[in-house]
Amino acid sequence: MSRSLLIPLASALFLSDEQAMWRVQSQEDPHAFARLMDRWRKRVYGLCARMTGDSHRAEDLTQETFTRLFVHRKSYVPTARFSTFLWRIALNLCYDELRRVQRRGECSLDDPQGETSSLGEVLVDPEPAPDERLVQRERAELVRTALLRLSETHRTALVLRHFEQLKFREIAEVLEIPEGTVKSRMAEAMTQLNHHLNLLLRKESTPCKTILNPNPPKVTQAR
């Protein structure tokens, strides 16, 4: 087996994220970078989709995340955790996207049936009957809308803990805030989300496609 095949095979089998990133940083190793992309693409996509509520835009943001990772590879500190570095890049892109959306007013975060709705993209269980599938989609859409009503800070904590399964300590490291603050934000996020879901459930009985929330939530800085 030639050397050109052995090296990527060894990289695939034995490299940790930090080692792979070091190779990208020092040797611009494309195989190591491809390995990182394969490992992290789905998770970064999940973060972007839940933060922005837009699955199409999330794919673009995922691609941009890895592009930015490569562009800023020299600023990665080899002794730090790779995942922390990656999450920060992805989150910053999500925040930029949310601000861009708000500035341009492309959609209301509160419009459950807007054009950027990912209603059609929600993954549903193929087995249930069509009416159950519709119910699942509606519920998913409710959750998506309620989540988008949270502030950036609360949504970030909730998405990272509940969906990405990061520990509170790891979230604190990513956001560079105390662990206690992360937990407090998480509790507040859960409480607010509960409140928004209740409101939306009551609203569901009178659907209106052009309803806009007169008091849209402000997107604030997370750091």
Added chain:
Amino acid sequence: MQDDPQSKSAQGNPGPLGHPSPAEWMDYLYKELPRKDRTAMRGHLRDCASCRAQVEAWRGTMRALNQWPLPRPRPSAGTARVFLKWGIAALLVLGTGFIFGRFSAPAAPDLKTLQAALEPALKPALAADLRQALRADLLAQWQKVFQADRARLAAQLKQIQSAQYEALDAQVQELESQRLMDYVDLRRDLETLALATQTALQRAQGQLVQLAVLTQPENLNPKPSTK
């Protein structure tokens, strides 16, 4: 979905009357507590209705969040290409190796011809090796026998020497005892002789005294008496 009965407690401050704080409930709900702390909090939930209601509300929120599954991303064309490339490369390598192995394998050799070719070269070498091995074996055997005989001879010699020493010793002792007996006899004879000599001398001495007395002149010319 339940309304949260303790929205104030979600401020991040510890609750009143020793209730766990919202931060601690987050640890509990997301299983980041050690087992003993979890047990303690479970115990508190059993006893405290307000905390129980709050935690149940949060659990409802967690269940609601799980109803928004992750939309499936479009598969990356790059990833599929990479796998396809590796698959084709693996097949090519395996196929090439198999074909090469099949066609480059040598034909099975003719054993009789091989034997006839090897025998003249191998026989003298084998005979030399056998002779050498036999010589070495004989030498080892002889040395073994020689060693055994030498040991036996040495033992016999030692035994003979020992017997001779014993005999010599016995003779010396006999001579010694004879000498002692002779000495005793000689001493006895000498004492007897000394005694006899002494007796003779005493007799001689007495005779001499008598003789001396007899030979005195008074005794020879006695004087007449004057009356």
